[in-house]
Amino acid sequence: MSDNVKLLLVDDDQELCELMGQYLQSEGFEVSFAHSAEQALPLLQRDGAYDLLIFDIMMPGQTGLELLQQVRPRVKTPVIMLTGRGDDIDRIIGLEMGADDYLGKPCNPRELVARIRAVLRRSGQPAVTxxxxxxxxxxxxxxxxxxxxxxxxxxxxxxxxxxxxxxxxxxxxxxxxxxxxxxxxxxxxxxxxxxxxxxxxxxxxxxxxxxxxxxxxxxxxxxxxxxxxxxxx
Missing domain, CATH: 1.10.10.10 (Winged helix-like DNA-binding domain superfamily/Winged helix DNA-binding domain)
Structure with a gap:
């Protein structure tokens, strides 16, 4: 499933992006990065440029929630939100604004890959048999x-x-x-x-x-x- 799958990871933690990017690339994904919502917006002008988006909620400047609000519903690409553990309100708001799933930080890279594959599977296939x-x-x-x-x-x-x-x-x-x-x-x-x-x-x-x-x-x-x-x- 991961062949030629393009991901955009938006997180201000550059060291984390590098580590997560290396793992995701080892799993066969093609990964691009933005370290702020402002940096991500020009990359999201065209719907379909990426197969899945990963937004960190807590970023300086515009938050991941504000970024999600700006791109939905114009951009229909699936979105996974990265949230601080226990931030239930942010998680619920993210889902209500059109996120497809969320994962608490710090996150296990294997769990992130599992969530990515699950979201891609359900976004590309009917739920019915x-x-x-x-x-x-x-x-x-x-x-x-x-x-x-x-x-x-x-x-x-x-x-x-x-x-x-x-x-x-x-x-x-x-x-x-x-x-x-x-x-x-x-x-x-x-x-x-x-x-x-x-x-x-x-x-x-x-x-x-x-x-x-x-x-x-x-x-x-x-x-x-x-x-x-x-x-x-």
Whole structure:
């Protein structure tokens, strides 16, 4: 998967960038660097220049969150945020602003590679299986796994790869509860860990976007202690 995959790592810690860059390059990735948000912006003028972006949240000048806010939704490239351990608010804000995942610093390089591969996998592949890869239609929602497109009443809804896959999983299991563990494994391609709010934020974002497109609707129910369910028509 890593052949010719282009990464942009944005972090003011130049020594860390060098060490992480060497490891990522040894794993077959092509890595570019920027040491500030201001330095990164000119590199992000063209969507598709990189396959994945890695932003450190805490940087002097503009933060990684401010950089993310500037490039979303114009740049649809997947983003992983690097956060200080325990910075739950920043992590949640990052996800709400369109980040695909986050990892606490200092991070294990092997874990970062695993997260990169998981994000690339879910951004490039449908969440549904080949057997059920047909267009899904429900509640005036049309989800096309092949085109990675969601429409409500004919109007396209912008979704991140994680949000798209959340909706796909819930539409496939309409009327049934999908546990947070199952959603995390299928959507984020990792195990759910204690205090991990990532999947909750992605579900919340899908709710908000559906509600904006379908005022008054409440299609996704939270089943306390069990998971989430898309209500049947």
């Amino acid at each position: 080949e057997e059920t890869a047909a267009v899904l239609r429900l509640h005036n929602i049309e989800l096309d796994p092949g085109k990675r497109r969601v429409q409500v009443a004919g109007n396209e809804i912008e979704m991140t790869s994680a949000e798209f896959n959340v909706l796909a999983e819930l539409m496939q299991a309409v009327g049934s509860i999908v546990s947070k563990d199952e959603l995390t494994e299928k959507v984020l391609h990792r195990k759910l860990t204690a205090y991990d709010r990532a999947i909750d934020v992605h579900v919340s974002r899908v709710r908000q976007k559906l509600a904006a497109a379908m005022p008054g609707s409440e299609l996704i129910k939270t089943v306390r202690g069990a998971g989430y369910m898309l209500v049947s028509e």
